[in-house]
Amino acid sequence: MSPFRHRCGRSEARRYHREVPASAPDYRRHGRGGRGGRFFDTGDLRLVILRLIAERPRHGYEIIKDIEERLAGAYSPSPGVVYPTLTLLEELGQIAVRSTEGGRKLYAVTPEGEAALAGSREEADALFARMDALAGDQPDGSVLQLKRAVHNLRNALRMRLSRGPLTEEQLHGIVAMIDDVAHKVERI
Known part of the structure; x- marks a missing residue:
């Protein structure tokens, strides 16, 4: 990819973030538009x-x-x-x-x-x-606490996977833990 094309892509992304109305309830209007996005x-x-x-x-x-x-x-x-x-x-x-x-x-x-x-x-x-x-999404910041917890889980998984491949037993154990937590959250 040429440097020119790369810069054009960035400016298009910046324009998108400026076009999102300030009243939008979603934090993506601040430049954090999902995976790889920027907050500022x-x-x-x-x-x-x-x-x-x-x-x-x-x-x-x-x-x-x-x-x-x-x-x-x-x-x-x-x-x-x-x-x-x-x-x-x-x-x-x-x-x-x-x-x-x-x-x-x-x-x-x-x-x-x-x-x-x-x-x-x-x-x-x-x-x-x-x-x-x-x-302050929530008076007690609970939404951000949840986001932080999910972020921590994702990082823990990345760190573990970076150490090498999982055995089938380890993979099934991790999947079972995550599925168990998901079921418990659904029942709350």
Whole structure:
């Protein structure tokens, strides 16, 4: 696939996410359109990261975990997205490394970053409100707890399968456990 065609596909996806009405009850309007989708549109994650660092200096890993916690596990940005974004923000002069301990950089906002954040305050507020709304699907966050649990099961299966093939006995055991849980959920 040519680089041009790849970029066109991305812009078409971005256009789709912008066309979905803000009143849509589904979280896919935020860029997380199923398998392989993104939670944030272009530039949104950069603004979220900048605001988090403006709240207090943070390490990259803390940013990943903070976003994941704010969304109760429904989404977690990958290091392959967060660390290049931190590098970009640093190159733009909006954040700077305050200290380095054990190879981990602690990022702090700069005056340029504060100015950029002030210029995008409404957009940042809307992003955080959207994240809060998603995390608050239910008053107690139960929907997101369920999504997190399903995500954990999927990851556990992937990790086990990555270690090598299953024996027939192991496969039947896993399938039986999952089927048993599904039947129990149906009866609740």
